[in-house]
Amino acid sequence: MGRDTETAVPAVRIEGLWKRFGEQVAVAGVDLALPAGQFIGLVGPNGAGKTTTLSMVTGLLRPDQGRVEICGQDVWQDPAAVKARIGVLPEGLRMFERLSGRELLAYTGRLRGLPGAEVDKRATQLLDVLDLAGSQHKLVVDYSTGMRKKIGLAAALLHNPEALFLDEPFEGVDPVSAQTIRAVLERYTASGATVVFSSHVMELVESLCSWVAVMAGGRVRTHGPVAEVRGDAPTLQDAFLELVGVRGRAAGEDLDWLGGGAR
Amino acid sequence: MTTAAPAPAPVAGAGAAPTASAAVLTRTLAGLKLALLRNGLKQSSGRKAVWITSIVLTALFAALQLLGLIALRGNDHAATFTVLLAVLWAFGWAVMPLFFPAGDETMDPSRLVMLPLRPAPLMVALLTAALIGIGPGFTVVLFVGSAIATAHGAAAVAVAVLAVPLALLICVALSRAVTTANVRLLTSRRGRDLALLSGIVIAVGAQFVNLGLNRLSKAGGLEALQPVADVVRWIPPGSALDAVRAASEGQYGLAAAELALSAAVLAALMTWWQQGLTKIMTAPDASTIGAAAPERKRGGRAGRDGAAADHRPAGLAGLLPDTRTGAVMLRSLRYAWRDPKTKASWVSGLAAGALVPFVNAVQGSGSVWLALFAATMLGLQMYNQFGQDGPAFWMVLQTLGTAREAYAELRARTLALALIALPYITLIVTTTAWLLGKWQQWAEVMGVSLALLGGLFATGALTSVLAPYSIPQDSGFKNVAPGQASIAWLGMLGSVVGAALCAPLLGLVIALHVTDTHDLLWTVLPLGAAYGLLVTWAGLRVAAPKALARLPEILTAVTKA
Numbered sequence: 001m002g003r004d005t006e007t008a009v010p011a012v013r014i015e016g017l018w019k020r021f022g023e024q025v026a027v028a029g030v031d032l033a034l035p036a037g038q039f040i041g042l043v044g045p046n047g048a049g050k051t052t053t054l055s056m057v058t059g060l061l062r063p064d065q066g067r068v069e070i071c072g073q074d075v076w077q078d079p080a081a082v083k084a085r086i087g088v089l090p091e092g093l094r095m096f097e098r099l100s101g102r103e104l105l106a107y108t109g110r111l112r113g114l115p116g117a118e119v120d121k122r123a124t125q126l127l128d129v130l131d132l133a134g135s136q137h138k139l140v141v142d143y144s145t146g147m148r149k150k151i152g153l154a155a156a157l158l159h160n161p162e163a164l165f166l167d168e169p170f171e172g173v174d175p176v177s178a179q180t181i182r183a184v185l186e187r188y189t190a191s192g193a194t195v196v197f198s199s200h201v202m203e204l205v206e207s208l209c210s211w212v213a214v215m216a217g218g219r220v221r222t223h224g225p226v227a228e229v230r231g232d233a234p235t236l237q238d239a240f241l242e243l244v245g246v247r248g249r250a251a252g253e254d255l256d257w258l259g260g261g262a263r
Numbered sequence: 264m265t266t267a268a269p270a271p272a273p274v275a276g277a278g279a280a281p282t283a284s285a286a287v288l289t290r291t292l293a294g295l296k297l298a299l300l301r302n303g304l305k306q307s308s309g310r311k312a313v314w315i316t317s318i319v320l321t322a323l324f325a326a327l328q329l330l331g332l333i334a335l336r337g338n339d340h341a342a343t344f345t346v347l348l349a350v351l352w353a354f355g356w357a358v359m360p361l362f363f364p365a366g367d368e369t370m371d372p373s374r375l376v377m378l379p380l381r382p383a384p385l386m387v388a389l390l391t392a393a394l395i396g397i398g399p400g401f402t403v404v405l406f407v408g409s410a411i412a413t414a415h416g417a418a419a420v421a422v423a424v425l426a427v428p429l430a431l432l433i434c435v436a437l438s439r440a441v442t443t444a445n446v447r448l449l450t451s452r453r454g455r456d457l458a459l460l461s462g463i464v465i466a467v468g469a470q471f472v473n474l475g476l477n478r479l480s481k482a483g484g485l486e487a488l489q490p491v492a493d494v495v496r497w498i499p500p501g502s503a504l505d506a507v508r509a510a511s512e513g514q515y516g517l518a519a520a521e522l523a524l525s526a527a528v529l530a531a532l533m534t535w536w537q538q539g540l541t542k543i544m545t546a547p548d549a550s551t552i553g554a555a556a557p558e559r560k561r562g563g564r565a566g567r568d569g570a571a572a573d574h575r576p577a578g579l580a581g582l583l584p585d586t587r588t589g590a591v592m593l594r595s596l597r598y599a600w601r602d603p604k605t606k607a608s609w610v611s612g613l614a615a616g617a618l619v620p621f622v623n624a625v626q627g628s629g630s631v632w633l634a635l636f637a638a639t640m641l642g643l644q645m646y647n648q649f650g651q652d653g654p655a656f657w658m659v660l661q662t663l664g665t666a667r668e669a670y671a672e673l674r675a676r677t678l679a680l681a682l683i684a685l686p687y688i689t690l691i692v693t694t695t696a697w698l699l700g701k702w703q704q705w706a707e708v709m710g711v712s713l714a715l716l717g718g719l720f721a722t723g724a725l726t727s728v729l730a731p732y733s734i735p736q737d738s739g740f741k742n743v744a745p746g747q748a749s750i751a752w753l754g755m756l757g758s759v760v761g762a763a764l765c766a767p768l769l770g771l772v773i774a775l776h777v778t779d780t781h782d783l784l785w786t787v788l789p790l791g792a793a794y795g796l797l798v799t800w801a802g803l804r805v806a807a808p809k810a811l812a813r814l815p816e817i818l819t820a821v822t823k824a
Contacts, residue, residue: 060657062815079814080664088661093654093822096594098601110590111662139601141452155658 009072011036011163011194012057017066019052026052028218030066034196034211036163039189041205041226042198044215045244050198051091051167053215057196058088058165071162084112087156089149091167091198097141101132101151104140105158112159119158126154131180146177153181157188164188166197170204182208202237212236216244285384292392300396321397325404332408342508343492345409346501349430352405353500356398356438375544382541386533393435406430409504415511422510422518429525430500436532443539456603460610496521499528587668591675596682598651604734604742605651608644609683616640617691624698631704637691638712641684642719642761646754648676648727650734654822660814670807673724677799680720688712707775707784710791711768717795718764721802726757728810733823744823764798765791 012034019027027049034040044050055061057068059075059082068075075082096104102123109119127133130150135143140151149169156164164185170178185208189195199205205212206226213223221243222229226236233239305311335341375385393399410423496505506521580596583589598605616637623629649656663669692712696705730753733744743751768791775784810817 058661060660060815060818080668083661083664088657090657093657095658096598096652096655098598099594103597107590107594108658108662110585111587111659113587113662116585 013069041209048215049218087161102136145172163194206236289388292388296392329408350501356434419511426503440536588675592679595679612640620695634692634695645723666808706788710787713795714765714768714791717798718761722761724806
């Protein structure tokens with residue numbers, strides 16, 4: 001944290017990004033410049049357009065309008081250059097689950113053009129660090145949610161990308177696996193790489209990220225270093241609820257029978 | 264009816280949480296079943312149509328078989344038929360839920376596991392709920408028809424009044440007991456994989472039934488089944504229906520024994536079912552324990568050191584090149600074996616490719632040309648390649664940056680198919696020629712097969728790129744996601760074009776035959792091989808840049824299911 005965010009070329013520059021699905025506008029003109037070498041959180045309620053934005057940024061979904069540059073290269077003009085430099089872990093999209101963890105990494109590595117011996121060395125280390133060595137010969141389809149996220153992370157890191165995009169990497173992950181993922185990501189950003197991840201768990205974003213962008217209704221509501229976005233609010237959660245415009249609803253007035261012993 | 268197992272009074276211990284009484288529970292579950300049936304009608308208009316059609320068809324079929332059974336009345340071997348039918352039908356009841364695990368939500372006791380219910384009242388309630396529905400209704404009609412076909416005299420009718428409900432209850436209880444005993448399997452990944460292969464099992468089973476019926480009609484009808492029926496009538500629910508016959512013929516002792524046997528088996532089934540229910544509702548779910556446990560068998564092999572030494576996969580897989588081509592081929596071949604949908608597609612392709620020429624050849628009406636079926640069925644595997652990847656296609660997408668890589672990807676998939684297709688086609692053509700003793704046709708059929716395979720590979724690659732669609736992974740019968748049927752038809756149209764691409768070779772064969780230059784027919788083989796290779800290459804060359812340009816669109820299309 002505390003690195004200078006304004007000087008260098010941004011890791012990701014998004015200009016006027018739009019996406020409609022029929023009547024529904026999923027992303028309504030996003031402009032954003034994400035600083036390089038930081039841990040960046042993309043937060044927002046469900047349906048804010050986080051996944052759609054990340055999909056368009058990583059080349060998985062064609063935007064209706066707008067430009068995306070990663071490390072100075074246009075994602076949709078020069079996909080070859082960009083794809084070699086980024087790692088992606090989408091949410092809700094399955095991997096080749098009928099391969100074992102190790103087979104999946106071997107396959108991904110060869111597709112990335114890495115030599116076999118190198119793939120194997122990296123895969124062994126990644127499996128080890130991510131605590132998957134004991135399950136490396138099991139099919140991914142039999143993995144738990146946490147294990148899937150970890151093997152997905154390993155596949156995304158295998159080619160040593162400059163920027164990593166993770167959609168809800170901690171969703172449904174147990175605390176032990178979450179800590180493992182977290183440690184790996186922190187080590188990765190410490191080397192100067194950029195991590196962009198989406199989440200709706202504010203506490204996590206607050207403790208992990210140095211920079212944050214808040215999305216709601218397909219737009220970016222605010223962005224900047226975490227302290228700036230938090231402002232005077234006690235926590236990022238409060239600042240977020242304020243921004244998104246949700247007042248704390250008095251819950252429980254109609255639930256007077258709930259709790260208190262006998263029915 | 265004889266269902267009324269004594270329902271224990273609800274336990275009302277001091278301070279205990281209330282549990283539902285047997286009567287309330289039975290009413291609730293029966294109501295739930297009716298609500299689920301009714302909701303079938305509230306679904307989208309398409310499903311509604313399917314639902315109504317299935318009910319109308321079932322009713323029609325039930326009426327027809329009822330008429331058929333009534334027509335059988337008076338036939339000497341009517342009882343032989345009804346007994347066999349009852350046992351086969353009960354077998355169907357036992358097996359069907361294994362293939363259609365999601366067919367009935369009230370059937371799944373794990374949905375009730377959190378409720379404070381005792382097994383005995385729960386069982387009565389579940390059994391009652393199980394009696395509501397299309398299947399039990401059809402079964403009642405079937406057994407009533409069987410009783411009408413065999414009951415002669417008042418005593419027989421009296422026996423039938425007992426036998427029909429007994430037979431029905433045996434079917435339903437058997438089905439439930441088998442489901443309960445296998446519920447762990449049915450909810451596990453392996454069980455779901457198994458269910459996906461059910462389409463093939465049913466298709467193959469239908470062939471056997473077909474063959475059996477043919478035999479039967481040749482062997483002189485029901486009489487041939489008499490020896491089988493003599494054994495089977497001691498197997499409930501066949502015994503219940505044979506009791507009707509026995510009573511008609513005055514063998515009252517036998518009838519009583521058969522009824523008693525049926526009742527005893529019903530009681531045994533209920534006990535088995537209850538034990539299964541108790542076990543499920545109290546034992547921990549083994550599936551999560553299994554998944555969380557670290558692997559023991561091979562885990563030690565690739566330790567933290569020395570793994571770099573053997574980075575090449577063992578065995579034949581090690582012969583594949585250490586590039587994208589090798590990785591993609593290996594993945595494709597692994598999926599043909601490990602992915603249930605891909606496996607089902609391969610098995611049905613391989614089976615049809617062999618059965619059509621062989622069966623015709625054995626029956627003496629065949630032609631070596633029917634061996635083209637093998638090339639067709641295997642060539643069709645190239646269609647909708649990315650749909651076979653499904654949502655996992657994003658992993659491929661992320662690594663495709665140039666047209667060259669896209670070409671390598673498509674070529675590797677084609678090579679993996681060819682690795683199986685080429686030896687298989689050779690085998691089928693050779694065997695067909697051998698069965699028919701027409702060796703002189705071997706070369707020309709081989710040549711046209713290779714050209715056809717090439718045409719299908721080429722158009723398969725193109726339609727994979729231009730008309731991709733999702734394959735639902737959760738059903739053994741649906742191969743197109745809702746709303747994408749027209750795209751799938753477009754793909755099938757491509758296969759017609761692919762087949763037409765081998766026209767030049769066919770033209771050559773016809774020309775050689777017409778001009779009587781039979782000694783040049785061998786040239787069809789090398790020409791067909793070269794032509795197939797050329798067409799495949801051209802198809803992949805055209806498809807590759809289009810694939811690269813359409814990557815996000817392909818991903819969207821294959822993630823609909």
